[in-house]
Amino acid sequence: MTASHYAPDTLERADTWRGDALCRPDRLRAEKISPDIWYAEKTDLVTRREALSICERCPVRAKCEEDSLAREGKASAKSRYGIRGGRTEWQRYTEYRRRAQRVKDAESAKSA
Numbered sequence: 062m063t064a065s066h067y068a069p070d071t072l073e074r075a076d077t078w079r080g081d082a083l084c085r086p087d088r089l090r091a092e093k094i095s096p097d098i099w100y101a102e103k104t105d106l107v108t109r110r111e112a113l114s115i116c117e118r119c120p121v122r123a124k125c126e127e128d129s130l131a132r133e134g135k136a137s138a139k140s141r142y143g144i145r146g147g148r149t150e151w152q153r154y155t156e157y158r159r160r161a162q163r164v165k166d167a168e169s170a171k172s173a
C-alpha cells in the first residue's frame with residue numbers, strides 16, 4: 062500500500078457543511094423553491110429578499126459566508142454573483158475590504 066499525499070479520510074472535508082444547507086437542491090425541490098432566486102437580477106428586490114430570508118434561517122450561514130469570502134477573494138463587487146451566506150454581492154465585497162483593512166492596520170501597528 063502506498064502512502065497517500067492527501068489528508069486522511071477521517072478528517073472532515075472542507076465542504077461537508079453543504080449537506081445542511083437550506084438551498085440544497087433536494088430541499089428546494091421539496092418546497093418548490095427555484096434555485097434561481099439566489100441569482101435574481103439586482104433590481105428584483107422581492108426575489109432577492111426571499112433568498113436572503115432563507116439564508117437567515119440557514120444553519121450553515123456562517124460557513125457559507127466564510128467560504129464565499131475565501132473563494133471570491135479580492136473580486137470587485139461587480140464580478141461577484143448572487144446571494145451567498147446571507148449577503149449580497151456588495152455586502153460580501155465590503156466585508157472582504159473591511160477585513161483586509163483590519164489585517165493591514167494590525168500589520169502597520171506591529172511595525173510601528
Ligand code: SF4
Pocket residue numbers: 082083084085099115116117119120121122123125126144145146147
Ligand atoms: S446561507 Fe444561503 S446560500 Fe449559504 S448555504 Fe445557506 S441557504 Fe445556501
